Amino acid sequence: MDPLSITSAVVGLLTATAKIYSLLETISSIRNAPSAIKDAQNDLRHTEITLRSMQRLLQRLHAMGPRRELIQVDELRITLADAMMALDAFEVMLQRIASLARVRVAISWSNT
Numbered sequence: 001m002d003p004l005s006i007t008s009a010v011v012g013l014l015t016a017t018a019k020i021y022s023l024l025e026t027i028s029s030i031r032n033a034p035s036a037i038k039d040a041q042n043d044l045r046h047t048e049i050t051l052r053s054m055q056r057l058l059q060r061l062h063a064m065g066p067r068r069e070l071i072q073v074d075e076l077r078i079t080l081a082d083a084m085m086a087l088d089a090f091e092v093m094l095q096r097i098a099s100l101a102r103v104r105v106a107i108s109w110s111n112t
Contacts, residue, residue: 006073007058009080010051016087017048023094 021044028037 006076006080007055009077009084010055010058013080013083013087014048014051014055016084016091017044017051020044020087020091020094021048023091023098026098027094 021041024037024041024044027033028041
């Protein structure tokens with residue numbers, strides 16, 4: 001995988017983290033949401049910071065000269081692919097939770 005493809009993968013991961021963060025916002029706004037949701041949001045922010053750092057590094061890769069060979073591109077590709085699959089699965093799960101939470105709020109509002 002060339003550096004441009006890896007950069008595209010990082011951009012895809014950043015997009016996924018933004019979607020997941022938005023879903024966590026929806027879920028955390030529900031009354032009595034567990035504090036673990038806020039913890040997950042903080043972890044996601046740290047992931048975003050790491051991905052943005054990686055993105056900046058990859059954008060400067062051409063200027064690194066011989067040090068560029070120290071980056072194990074194949075291992076990075078595998079790691080990014082695994083991260084994308086994990087974030088996709090997490091997003092699907094959160095979408096289901098958010099849908100259930102909206103239904104539950106609608107039901108509780110209609111009972112008042």
